Amino acid sequence: MRSSPWRTALIGAPVLALLFVFLVLPYGEMVVMSFRTPANGAPYGDAWTLANYGRAFGDPFYLGVLLRTLGIGALITSLTLLLSYPIAMHLARVSDRWHVFFYACVVSPLLVGVLVRNFGWMIVVSFQGPLNQVLLALGLINQPLRLLFNLPIVVVALVHVFVPFMVLPITNALRNIDPSLYDASASLGAKGYETFWRVTLPLSVPGVLAGVVLVFVLAISAFVTPVLLGGQNIVMMSSIVIQQLIGVFAWPFGAALAMALSIMTIIAVSLLTLIMRPLMRRTARWS
Amino acid sequence: MAHLEIAGLRKSHGAVQVIAGVDLAVASGEFFTLLGPSGCGKTTTLRCIAGFIAPNDGDIRVDGASVLNAPPEKRGFGVVFQNYALFPHLTVAENVGYGLKTRRVPWEEARRRVGEALAMVQLFGLKDRLPRELSGGQQQRVALARAIVIRPRLLLLDEPLANLDAKLRHELRWLIRDVQRAQGTTAIYVTHDHAEAMALSDRIAVMRNGQIAQVGTPREIYQRPLERYVASFTGETNTLEARVVAEAGPGRYRVAVAGSELEATGPAGLTPGTVRHLLARPESLSLAPEGAAGVSVRLDAVVYVGAALRCEVVTACKQRVVLQVPVQRAYTPGETLSLAIDPAQAWLMAPGEAA
Numbered sequence: 001m002r003s004s005p006w007r008t009a010l011i012g013a014p015v016l017a018l019l020f021v022f023l024v025l026p027y028g029e030m031v032v033m034s035f036r037t038p039a040n041g042a043p044y045g046d047a048w049t050l051a052n053y054g055r056a057f058g059d060p061f062y063l064g065v066l067l068r069t070l071g072i073g074a075l076i077t078s079l080t081l082l083l084s085y086p087i088a089m090h091l092a093r094v095s096d097r098w099h100v101f102f103y104a105c106v107v108s109p110l111l112v113g114v115l116v117r118n119f120g121w122m123i124v125v126s127f128q129g130p131l132n133q134v135l136l137a138l139g140l141i142n143q144p145l146r147l148l149f150n151l152p153i154v155v156v157a158l159v160h161v162f163v164p165f166m167v168l169p170i171t172n173a174l175r176n177i178d179p180s181l182y183d184a185s186a187s188l189g190a191k192g193y194e195t196f197w198r199v200t201l202p203l204s205v206p207g208v209l210a211g212v213v214l215v216f217v218l219a220i221s222a223f224v225t226p227v228l229l230g231g232q233n234i235v236m237m238s239s240i241v242i243q244q245l246i247g248v249f250a251w252p253f254g255a256a257l258a259m260a261l262s263i264m265t266i267i268a269v270s271l272l273t274l275i276m277r278p279l280m281r282r283t284a285r286w287s
Numbered sequence: 288m289a290h291l292e293i294a295g296l297r298k299s300h301g302a303v304q305v306i307a308g309v310d311l312a313v314a315s316g317e318f319f320t321l322l323g324p325s326g327c328g329k330t331t332t333l334r335c336i337a338g339f340i341a342p343n344d345g346d347i348r349v350d351g352a353s354v355l356n357a358p359p360e361k362r363g364f365g366v367v368f369q370n371y372a373l374f375p376h377l378t379v380a381e382n383v384g385y386g387l388k389t390r391r392v393p394w395e396e397a398r399r400r401v402g403e404a405l406a407m408v409q410l411f412g413l414k415d416r417l418p419r420e421l422s423g424g425q426q427q428r429v430a431l432a433r434a435i436v437i438r439p440r441l442l443l444l445d446e447p448l449a450n451l452d453a454k455l456r457h458e459l460r461w462l463i464r465d466v467q468r469a470q471g472t473t474a475i476y477v478t479h480d481h482a483e484a485m486a487l488s489d490r491i492a493v494m495r496n497g498q499i500a501q502v503g504t505p506r507e508i509y510q511r512p513l514e515r516y517v518a519s520f521t522g523e524t525n526t527l528e529a530r531v532v533a534e535a536g537p538g539r540y541r542v543a544v545a546g547s548e549l550e551a552t553g554p555a556g557l558t559p560g561t562v563r564h565l566l567a568r569p570e571s572l573s574l575a576p577e578g579a580a581g582v583s584v585r586l587d588a589v590v591y592v593g594a595a596l597r598c599e600v601v602t603a604c605k606q607r608v609v610l611q612v613p614v615q616r617a618y619t620p621g622e623t624l625s626l627a628i629d630p631a632q633a634w635l636m637a638p639g640e641a642a
């Protein structure tokens with residue numbers, strides 16, 4: 001049965017209204033704000049200007065933060081992908097009885113609130129914390145390591161919480177692969193790694209792409225973890241934006257910085273999608 | 288070209304024995320079919336040969352050497368799957384060339400061989416399409432080309448035509464046979480369609496519950512089934528209870544059927560008094576007016592089926608028999624007739640269950 005366009009529109013209406021009020025309007029407001037002059041006692045002045053963007057892309061400090069944020073995002077995304085793919089392969093293979101168990105394990109990082117999770121990390125890796133104690137007791141180190149307030153701990157903590165976002169779409173893609181393709185590949189002389197390279201990996205690309213985009217966007221917009229675990233040393237764009245908005249009340253410039261990050265993200269994601277397009281077209285279920 | 292021997296093959300899934308001792312010998316270049324009802328273990332047998340699963344017991348030898356320790360990628364067999372199993376992200380040419388790539392065949396030669404294989408299945412014009420842009424029949428042609436392009440030692444086909452409509456099934460049936468002949472490949476074909484098995488095979492193995500019930504040429508399987516199960520699985524059958532009265536010559540007997548005596552063929556060495564099932568295929572029977580030689584029967588129903596009349600008759604012992612007779616004469620249900628059986632085609636088989 002085909003539903004009429006009106007019916008479809010009616011079903012979609014609440015979502016569209018919600019998106020309009022909570023996404024399109026604020027975003028529109030932000031775009032407008034980013035082209036305004038600053039003002040005292042008001043969010044922004046009446047005049048239009050490009051100066052905010054000039055500063056966002058021209059000032060080496062802000063440009064540096066922007067590029068570093070994108071770089072850290074790419075690093076986190078890559079590590080999450082490397083870690084998640086084997087997990088997804090395992091999850092796609094296990095029997096239904098064990099599936100729920102492993103599924104719960106994978107999703108577990110999301111079951112803890114963001115503040116609790118980050119304070120947990122702070123306790124675990126602190127100077128006197130359990131991790132250092134264990135390493136000392138094992139004789140692997142002679143004195144406690146300074147593990148907090150640096151890039152590695154931020155990356156580790158973010159990868160930890162982003163793994164489910166990568167694992168689930170990839171698992172889904174892998175489960176959609178007809179198992180007889182593996183038999184076919186083997187019967188045609190392909191060894192395990194060849195089958196992985198020529199069949200498994202290409203056919204999981206839709207899932208990989210979904211996971212990569214999701215994690216990349218989450219990573220570059222992460223705020224709490226870089227601030228709590230990175231401290232003053234790891235400055236990412238979102239904390240600069242917050243600082244401009246709340247600390248200095250420079251709303252137009254903060255909006256421009258946020259827009260700069262959005263634009264770069266859209267460019268990065270578009271580039272990725274463009275590169276993957278030939279493969280995506282081939283792996284699409286319907287033409 | 289290779290010959291295959293299977294000895295004492297067994298495979299269990301948990302407590303269920305799916306293959307319960309299979310012995311087979313397939314000659315080089317032979318087209319050999321495993322025929323049997325759903326769930327009798329045909330696919331499992333084929334998967335053991337292909338190496339996708341390991342048997343619990345027994346041996347599989349190709350050209351005299353056991354292949355059990357070789358993984359599927361080392362066996363060099365071509366496999367055609369029921370659901371085609373084409374790589375959805377590769378074009379027709381890339382699918383067909385897959386096995387050449389893994390064999391590191393030089394590009395120029397690979398291209399030529401892919402072209403030849405596609406020409407053989409009459410698909411050359413579609414070489415740049417993706418599988419999802421093909422019809423089911425075209426997809427199965429690609430699957431066949433992909434399996435033969437590697438010049439496999441054995442060609443294994445698991446119900447390759449099951450997902451196609453009747454017309455395509457006929458067309459592809461001959462294509463498979465032609466390709467197999469042209470290459471001289473030994474083929475193991477799995478099906479539950481007896482007509483397909485008859486038309487294609489040099490020999491057929493009829494399977495039942497994980498065992499081989501009978502192996503023989505299509506003619507042997509059809510005309511000389513060892514038991515009722517095999518007969519009922521290879522076409523329409525009538526079985527009548529028959530008691531051997533006397534031997535009338537080597538392999539020929541006089542038997543009593545429903546109060547009448549007639550002549551039939553059977554295995555050597557049946558002693559008078561033995562009770563057997565008399566197999567009478569519908570086309571080996573004819574009806575004559577009452578009083579002629581044969582078994583006296585009452586006509587129960589008659590249906591016009593175009594080329595012939597399909598009659599159902601009942602013997603004095605309430606055994607029902609179906610046969611086809613020429614349309615010339617008119618028949619009225621209820622009339623008494625005489626059922627004659629061609630002695631050469633009346634075959635005595637061991638009693639047993641039908642399929």
Ligand SMILES: Nc1ncnc2c1ncn2[C@@H]1O[C@H](COP(=O)(O)OP(=O)(O)OP(=O)(O)O)[C@@H](O)[C@H]1O
Pocket residue numbers: 300303305323324325326327328329330331332479
């Ligand atoms: N992985 C498995 N686990 C448990 N039982 C199985 C498994 N694979 C097959 N079987 C059982 O083994 C029996 C034979 O299966 P098989 O697939 O070989 O049958 P088949 O003759 O190919 O039937 P069909 O004509 O329906 O394809 C069936 O009863 C099936 O339920």
Ligand SMILES: [Mg+2]
Pocket residue numbers: 329330331445
């Ligand atoms: Mg099967």
